Amino acid sequence: xxxxxISVGTELLLGHKVNTNAAxxxxxxxxxxxxxxxxxxxxxxxxxxYELVETxxxxxxxxxxxxxxxxxxxxxxxxxxxxxxxxxxxxxxHSRKVIEDSFKNMSVAxxxxxxxxxxxxxxxxxxxxxKNGTAPGLIIEDGDKTVILLPGPKRELMPMFENDIAPYLxxxxxxxxxxxxxxxxxxxxxxxxxxxxxxIDAQTNPTIAAYANNxxxxxxxxxxxxxxxxAKKLVKPIIKIMRSxxxxxxxxMEESVTLEQAILAMLRDRELTLTTAExxxxxxxxxxxxDIPGASTVFKEGFVTYNNRAKHKMLDVKKSTxxxxxxxxxxxxxxxxxxxxxxxxxxxxxxxxxxxGPNPEEGKPVGLVYMACSYNNRITVxxxxxxxxxxxxxxxxxxxxLTMLRVCILEDEEERSKxxxxxxxxxx
Amino acid sequence: xxxxxISVGTELLLGHKVNTNAAxxxxxxxxxxxxxxxxxxxxxxxxxxYELVETxxxxxxxxxxxxxxxxxxxxxxxxxxxxxxxxxxxxxxHSRKVIEDSFKNMSVAxxxxxxxxxxxxxxxxxxxxxKNGTAPGLIIEDGDKTVILLPGPKRELMPMFENDIAPYLxxxxxxxxxxxxxxxxxxxxxxxxxxxxxxIDAQTNPTIAAYANNxxxxxxxxxxxxxxxxAKKLVKPIIKIMRSxxxxxxxxMEESVTLEQAILAMLRDRELTLTTAExxxxxxxxxxxxDIPGASTVFKEGFVTYNNRAKHKMLDVKKSTxxxxxxxxxxxxxxxxxxxxxxxxxxxxxxxxxxxGPNPEEGKPVGLVYMACSYNNRITVxxxxxxxxxxxxxxxxxxxxLTMLRVCILEDEEERSKxxxxxxxxxx
Numbered sequence: 001x002x003x004x005x006i007s008v009g010t011e012l013l014l015g016h017k018v019n020t021n022a023a024x025x026x027x028x029x030x031x032x033x034x035x036x037x038x039x040x041x042x043x044x045x046x047x048x049x050y051e052l053v054e055t056x057x058x059x060x061x062x063x064x065x066x067x068x069x070x071x072x073x074x075x076x077x078x079x080x081x082x083x084x085x086x087x088x089x090x091x092x093x094h095s096r097k098v099i100e101d102s103f104k105n106m107s108v109a110x111x112x113x114x115x116x117x118x119x120x121x122x123x124x125x126x127x128x129x130x131k132n133g134t135a136p137g138l139i140i141e142d143g144d145k146t147v148i149l150l151p152g153p154k155r156e157l158m159p160m161f162e163n164d165i166a167p168y169l170x171x172x173x174x175x176x177x178x179x180x181x182x183x184x185x186x187x188x189x190x191x192x193x194x195x196x197x198x199x200i201d202a203q204t205n206p207t208i209a210a211y212a213n214n215x216x217x218x219x220x221x222x223x224x225x226x227x228x229x230x231a232k233k234l235v236k237p238i239i240k241i242m243r244s245x246x247x248x249x250x251x252x253m254e255e256s257v258t259l260e261q262a263i264l265a266m267l268r269d270r271e272l273t274l275t276t277a278e279x280x281x282x283x284x285x286x287x288x289x290x291d292i293p294g295a296s297t298v299f300k301e302g303f304v305t306y307n308n309r310a311k312h313k314m315l316d317v318k319k320s321t322x323x324x325x326x327x328x329x330x331x332x333x334x335x336x337x338x339x340x341x342x343x344x345x346x347x348x349x350x351x352x353x354x355x356x357g358p359n360p361e362e363g364k365p366v367g368l369v370y371m372a373c374s375y376n377n378r379i380t381v382x383x384x385x386x387x388x389x390x391x392x393x394x395x396x397x398x399x400x401x402l403t404m405l406r407v408c409i410l411e412d413e414e415e416r417s418k419x420x421x422x423x424x425x426x427x428x
Numbered sequence: 429x430x431x432x433x434i435s436v437g438t439e440l441l442l443g444h445k446v447n448t449n450a451a452x453x454x455x456x457x458x459x460x461x462x463x464x465x466x467x468x469x470x471x472x473x474x475x476x477x478y479e480l481v482e483t484x485x486x487x488x489x490x491x492x493x494x495x496x497x498x499x500x501x502x503x504x505x506x507x508x509x510x511x512x513x514x515x516x517x518x519x520x521x522h523s524r525k526v527i528e529d530s531f532k533n534m535s536v537a538x539x540x541x542x543x544x545x546x547x548x549x550x551x552x553x554x555x556x557x558x559k560n561g562t563a564p565g566l567i568i569e570d571g572d573k574t575v576i577l578l579p580g581p582k583r584e585l586m587p588m589f590e591n592d593i594a595p596y597l598x599x600x601x602x603x604x605x606x607x608x609x610x611x612x613x614x615x616x617x618x619x620x621x622x623x624x625x626x627x628i629d630a631q632t633n634p635t636i637a638a639y640a641n642n643x644x645x646x647x648x649x650x651x652x653x654x655x656x657x658x659a660k661k662l663v664k665p666i667i668k669i670m671r672s673x674x675x676x677x678x679x680x681m682e683e684s685v686t687l688e689q690a691i692l693a694m695l696r697d698r699e700l701t702l703t704t705a706e707x708x709x710x711x712x713x714x715x716x717x718x719d720i721p722g723a724s725t726v727f728k729e730g731f732v733t734y735n736n737r738a739k740h741k742m743l744d745v746k747k748s749t750x751x752x753x754x755x756x757x758x759x760x761x762x763x764x765x766x767x768x769x770x771x772x773x774x775x776x777x778x779x780x781x782x783x784x785g786p787n788p789e790e791g792k793p794v795g796l797v798y799m800a801c802s803y804n805n806r807i808t809v810x811x812x813x814x815x816x817x818x819x820x821x822x823x824x825x826x827x828x829x830l831t832m833l834r835v836c837i838l839e840d841e842e843e844r845s846k847x848x849x850x851x852x853x854x855x856x
Binding site for chain 2 (some may be wrong): 012013014015016017018019020022023024025026027028029030036037038039040041042043045048052188189190191193194200209210211212220222276278281282283284285286287289290291293295296299300301302303304305306307309310313314344356357358359385387388389390391392394395
């Protein structure tokens with residue numbers, strides 16, 4: 001069953017409002033197993049709205065209109081739909097009473113005339129009560145097509161959709177959609193797609209969609225079937241293959257888990273503590289980690305050493321290192337990480353030094369970044385050349401530093417499991 | 429001139445993403461004096477996209493397509509537009525080089541084949557360089573119609589639009605729009621609106637729009653006229669009144685200047701150095717300041733002291749203070765600021781300690797924040813009770829800390845000018 005969304009409101013066309021209703025409804029439709037091919041936004045203009053309704057009615061089974069049900073002259077969704085469907089507007093008694101009651105409680109002496117307009121409904125509509133406002137929702141069945149009108153304010157729309165419209169649509173559409181997410185770090189979008197290009201090429205049900213997200217790659221695998229169990233069954237083998245091909249690059253398969261959450265959980269599980277020694281990113285890694293409630297069990301303190309003097313004073317980076325190799329160097333990154341761990345008494349220290357631009361310094365190019373990770377008596381260093389604006393370079397550096405942290409711990413564990421070394425004793 | 433927007437991406441139809449690009453562009457169009465009657469969202473489907481382009485091309489002067497320019501097979505905006513306009517795709521040499529460069533140095537041995545697709549452009553396109561990604565923007569003039577293709581990721585789209593597309597559209601649109609911005613910090617939106625409610629009530633041309641922005645309030649005053657001079661003349665008297673009513677609350681009237689930029693410039697002018705002592709915000713203040721190129725002349729180092737031990741060890745906060753008053757207290761904030769300035773040898777230290785939630789601690793409520801500013805032998809403390817999510821509380825705290833910093837300097841100067849004290853000697 002194909003559903004189409006028309007959002008009505010000049011405020012959306014002027015950019016005064018972000019169309020979060022569209023995202024909310026789109027997600028709901030997907031969960032109900034409905035297909036949506038188009039979303040349109042149009043202003044408070046009867047002629048243009050009429051044309052859109054006509055087009056949508058032709059190409060979709062269910063047309064949902066949101067907004068334009070209010071009391072003002074600008075609100076003409078209902079009038080336009082009634083005209084298109086050739087149905088008279090009649091007063092709905094219950095809706096009239098809701099309006100009366102809502103004004104009663106507000107101790108308004110006289111109800112402004114235009115409010116009664118909200119009680120008018122096209123003949124043959126199913127009137128859906130609005131428990132959070134005065135404009136009712138409307139379901140109009142017209143042959144094998146359905147037109148649904150919903151109020152625009154989120155606090156009216158959401159409960160009405162969840163309580164009344166979703167059950168109505170569910171009963172019209174037996175199919176169910178199930179989707180799983182696979183989140184990767186440490187790999188580019190194109191590389192990641194290459195690794196599963198056979199799956200992508202062969203996709204029908206489930207489908208596989210990739211999203212690049214600030215240095216991460218997320219894959220969404222979506223199946224539809226008669227019931228949830230069958231849909232899950234379709235998704236499962238694809239996930240299994242992805243797991244085996246991506247291995248450790250997958251940091252989570254939970255919808256709501258972010259990279260920093262995954263890393264904090266990883267450290268917490270292992271009872272490890274972490275510190276940060278940041279130059280280039282000036283506190284961004286620490287800020288991202290502490291965005292997570294309870295970060296303090298893992299992260300106690302961080303160093304922001306933005307000039308050479310601070311690197312020497314706070315992190316004991318040798319003056320000779322800074323002089324000979326410069327602040328943006330492998331050697332400086334290493335000393336920052338090593339000394340950061342020691343000074344803070346943390347198990348792990350991740351350090352970053354680099355050039356975010358806009359101008360080259362020390363004869364080094366913008367985008368050059370060194371990061372080091374000190375863990376378990378070993379210091380790993382990586383060199384990156386990031387492209388983009390200053391903000392982009394810094395953002396990528398943060399994501400790659402978090403990735404590096406993760407990889408260092410995993411590789412260490414792998415190695416120890418091979419050589420049968422004793423597990424690491426957490427810092428006392 | 430009528431502009432129409434088509435957003436391409438299945439993720440929008442599935443509700444995985446909110447279409448914030450549409451709101452951003454809509455606002456930009458309105459500022460440019462362009463009319464927009466329709467916005468449409470369509471998935472990664474060539475046939476449906478083709479139909480939409482056809483419809484939009486007929487009814488609008490400028491058709492803007494966003495998204496679907498990436499390297500994967502799903503990305504087919506360019507191919508579809510080329511087919512509709514009957515133009516061959518040819519390789520753009522510069523775009524090819526950008527792709528090569530972006531992969532060079534990333535220690536990728538081989539560039540995945542699908543990436544080259546991003547260098548193909550319809551014959552006769554104006555290629556707009558993407559400084560934050562590999563997919564270029566395209567402007568295609570076709571008789572009296574224009575089709576513009578833009579990349580979907582916000583950090584690529586926004587700078588490209590502002591730097592290249594907006595100037596292009598401005599030159600196509602003869603009626604001139606002139607707007608000025610007034611950016612305030614340290615006042616709420618409703619308070620700010622109250623102060624100029626007479627102007628807001630009387631507005632016609634120019635119009636006055638308020639935007640609350642992460643703890644700041646921005647007013648945009650927009651006039652349209654035959655030429656820029658006349659438009660400016662309309663805006664000027666309104667700005668004059670706003671200046672006199674808001675005074676020091678205005679931190680800038682420059683479009684591109686952010687609060688952190690204004691503050692860094694203020695410190696630089698006065699040859700003052702700054703350090704940060706952060707608990708609650710875990711490095712966010714330092715990160716925001718170092719987002720600005722050249723921050724290092726003012727900001728040398730920062731402390732992230734996330735637990736009590738770190739506050740004592742790094743910032744010498746007395747154990748008795750932490751024990752008696754707790755980490756979230758006026759006294760702790762004061763010691764953090766005072767000692768932070770001393771230890772770092774900076775002229776100013778701003779400190780933050782508080783509870784971002786989700787749970788109360790030390791018997792104190794979520795949202796309670798203390799911040800202190802140590803400057804010129806005086807320590808100022810403020811107590812705030814912020815509302816909202818953890819992220820919101822932390823964000824507001826950063827903005828209010830930057831505001832406090834600014835106010836401390838201005839008040840100190842005012843006082844000194846009254847008492848005729850000698851100007852401050854910068855830290856040697």
